[in-house]
Structure formats: C-alpha cells, structure tokens
Amino acid sequence: MTNENKAVLPLQNEKVSMQYRHHKLAEAAVQREILEHGRNGSDTMVPFQQKLSESGLYPLHPTGIQIFQLNVGKVCNQVCRHCHVDAGPDRREVMSRDTMRQCLAVLQQHPEFSVVDITGGAPEMNPHFRWFVEEVSKLNRKVMVRCNLTIILANKSYHDLPQFYKEHGVEVVSSLPFYTQDRTDRQRGEGVFEDSIKALQWLNDVGYGYENSGLVLNLVFNPAGAFLSPPQAQLEREYRKALLDNYGIRFNALFAITNLPISRYLDYLLQSGNYEKYMDKLVKAFNPVAAAGVMCRNTISVGWDGFLYDCDFNQMLDLKVSTAAKHISSFDAMALNSREIVVCQHCYGCTAGAGSSCGGAVT
Amino acid sequence: MNENHYYNAEDLQKFGSIGEFQQPLAEKFFGWYGEVFKDSELSAREKSLIALAVAHAVQCPYCIDAYSSDAFEKGWSEAQMMEAVHVAAAIKGGAALVHGVQMMNKVKEIAM
Numbered sequence: 001m002t003n004e005n006k007a008v009l010p011l012q013n014e015k016v017s018m019q020y021r022h023h024k025l026a027e028a029a030v031q032r033e034i035l036e037h038g039r040n041g042s043d044t045m046v047p048f049q050q051k052l053s054e055s056g057l058y059p060l061h062p063t064g065i066q067i068f069q070l071n072v073g074k075v076c077n078q079v080c081r082h083c084h085v086d087a088g089p090d091r092r093e094v095m096s097r098d099t100m101r102q103c104l105a106v107l108q109q110h111p112e113f114s115v116v117d118i119t120g121g122a123p124e125m126n127p128h129f130r131w132f133v134e135e136v137s138k139l140n141r142k143v144m145v146r147c148n149l150t151i152i153l154a155n156k157s158y159h160d161l162p163q164f165y166k167e168h169g170v171e172v173v174s175s176l177p178f179y180t181q182d183r184t185d186r187q188r189g190e191g192v193f194e195d196s197i198k199a200l201q202w203l204n205d206v207g208y209g210y211e212n213s214g215l216v217l218n219l220v221f222n223p224a225g226a227f228l229s230p231p232q233a234q235l236e237r238e239y240r241k242a243l244l245d246n247y248g249i250r251f252n253a254l255f256a257i258t259n260l261p262i263s264r265y266l267d268y269l270l271q272s273g274n275y276e277k278y279m280d281k282l283v284k285a286f287n288p289v290a291a292a293g294v295m296c297r298n299t300i301s302v303g304w305d306g307f308l309y310d311c312d313f314n315q316m317l318d319l320k321v322s323t324a325a326k327h328i329s330s331f332d333a334m335a336l337n338s339r340e341i342v343v344c345q346h347c348y349g350c351t352a353g354a355g356s357s358c359g360g361a362v363t
Numbered sequence: 364m365n366e367n368h369y370y371n372a373e374d375l376q377k378f379g380s381i382g383e384f385q386q387p388l389a390e391k392f393f394g395w396y397g398e399v400f401k402d403s404e405l406s407a408r409e410k411s412l413i414a415l416a417v418a419h420a421v422q423c424p425y426c427i428d429a430y431s432s433d434a435f436e437k438g439w440s441e442a443q444m445m446e447a448v449h450v451a452a453a454i455k456g457g458a459a460l461v462h463g464v465q466m467m468n469k470v471k472e473i474a475m
Contacts, residue, residue, distance in 0.1 A: 178438065180438075180440065223436070228436070230436055230437050230438070234402065234408070235438075
C-alpha cells in the first residue's frame, strides 16, 4: 500500500471532515456552482429569486434583527453525515476571544438583539466558550446553545455542562435526529444515540425539560435521508411518548429542521443519486407563507473569523452579507437592517412545506 | 408515449389529472382520500403502514412507491415495514390456502 492510499483510508470510515480529505465539495465555490447550475451544469430548476418575485418577496429584506447567532467554530467531537458545517475533530477554525469581545460590544450597543444563539461545531469545544457564556449572560438576553449532547459525555471536563448551563440560564437546543437508535446512529455515528440519551437524562436531572423549571430543553429533528420532515406537532407527540416511555426523558419542544443541500448533506445527495429528486421536492413544496417567515429576516450570523452572514447556511457557502461592512469589527446595524438578503437555490430548503429555521417550522 | 409497458413511474405524479375526464367524482375521491389519511382514531403514521401493506396486497407499484416513502418518512423502520409486507403476504397466502378447504370439500363430495 502506498502512502497515498493510506491517506485515503479515512474516506471510507468518514471519521474526518471533507476538508481533511481534500474533497472537492469542501470548497464553497464548488458547492455554489452545483447549486446554481446542477451537477452537469445543465440544471433547469426555477431560480429561487424568481419564486420569491412571484410571491412579492424579492429582493428579500430583513424585518429587524432580533437573533444574534454566532458560529464559534467548526471543531466537533462528531462527524455527522448530514453536517452542513463539515465539522469534525480535525477542524481548527475557532472564534478568538478578541472576536467574542467584539460580539459582546455589539450586543451591548443593541439591546434589541434579544436572542444570542451559539452554534458550531460543538460550541463547547471552543476554549473561550464558558467565558463567553458567562459574559453574555450578564447582558440579560435569552442565550441558546446548540449542543450535540454527546459532548457532555465526551470527557470529564464536560460532565458539568448541565450544571453550567443551569447556572447561566442557558436554553439548550439539542440534536436528536430520531427517538430510535438505528436512525440516530446512521446519521450521527455509532453509539451517538446511547450517549445522547444519557446526556438528556443528565440534563433532566438538573431540572432541564420540566415545565415551570425555567430551564428549557428543546430537541431538533433532522430527516435521516433524502426526504422532508413530517409535520412538527405530530412528530413532537411521538418523540414525547417514546422518550418518556422508554427512557423517562422530558423535553420542552421539538424543532423539525429540513436538511439543506450544503456540504456533507450535498455530498450524500449527489452520491446517493438523490440530488435532483430532492431539489425537485423542495421546489414543488415552496410555500410563500414560509418564505415570508424565513429566519434570515430577523437573524444575523457571525462566523468564527468575525465575518457576517445572513444565516449559518450562507456562512458555509461563503456568501457574506451584501452590505459594505462585512465584519463584526465594523458592524453597521442600520445598513444591515436595510440590506438585501443573499439568496440562492439552497434557500428552497427553508421555504419548503411548513418552512424550516433554526427554531423549526415557521408556519 | 411509450406503449411497450403498462406502468410508468412518472404517471403517479399525474394521478390528480383523472379529473380531466370526470371532475366531480375525482373531487369526491380525493376529498375522501385526504380525510381517510388524517390523524384520527388511528394516527396518520399508523395509516401509512396499513396503506403500505395494502399496496403490496393489491400489488400496485404506484402505491408501493408512494407509501414506502411515506411510511419511512413517518418514522417506521425497515424491519417494521418488511413485517407489514409479511402481514399482507401472509393474508394473501392464507387467502389462497384456505380455499384448499373448498377444494377438499369438493373432492370429498365426488370421490368414492
């Protein structure tokens, strides 16, 4: 076996990011090209802009920034097959404390940004994570952390995360693609379901997920395949029953999120031959009501390096905000609130059916 | 039009067009169909699995495509779906075999 072959081996195991494997889809420009013109450059899909125009929504403008979302890094203890961030243990991009300070300064100047939504990767793996949560919790905002659950069990230094979250009144949003082991492990890796269940029990133990405890634990469903989410309310009932009956777990709400054709999920769609059918499904399910309520209208997304985006998906496609100032260091709220939101074919993912956002269905 | 086969997967998407020839009855059918599959005494999820089994019993390729996707999307596992198909097959097999009693009755009637 040559050295070259050895280097390729992790590809089959998929325990590393696409970037580590030098996969062509690790390049945002390659993804954008496929999304705009199809895999053979001959796509005839209706442009998203045209769909928005027909609904009187183009160009798309913000309704007012309320959610300040930070992606604090691409490092993660998991390598999920559907990850739009291409996160993994081999990634090195993490938000610096200086950039976090700049975010805190912006938040201080803008009390109208009522929600601080922290995501990653596994945000807890950023070395400044706890410091940032402590600082931001002093600003009297709702603080959400998108926790992959398994990080809590990953090693002893994370075991106290439920207590840490409780002390700072953090709302925990946790991915659990399904209430059965099979589907969860297929998407997120072997053993993830079992660890996720334990982590949820630990969160329950400190009071998370109980009504009136004031400690909110919301779950996130992602379809494990090339299909759309079932209705969110129905799914929530099934999750609630299965998790309580089988594991004694309680949670507050379930968010059903559509997978967007970006990064590793795009790779999955292309490799499994589902790309065209999936995109067709998204286009056919375009819902003007969902389009009017898309999350980019009240969100600003900050990347690990301080650049600003309309959402976490645009961030991964390297589509920065359309304003002249594109970095947290030159944050211009007035310009951002009147900007034109950058849209592309992947946006069909947020407007299909009941719609999809980081908070689940939008209609 | 390809006349060398009877089934075309793309025809499933055209199901709604049966109203072109008889609109009032089509409207009644699709309205009733939609009501049948709503959450009620049985959940939409349970109904999807029943539909999958029936699709196999009536051997309708369109229905099998539609309810394989629908049942999986509604959270049934591959093993559960295959068990539903076995239920359909067992009933079909049993339905054939139970006529063996009729055969026996007839033979006994005429045999010495």
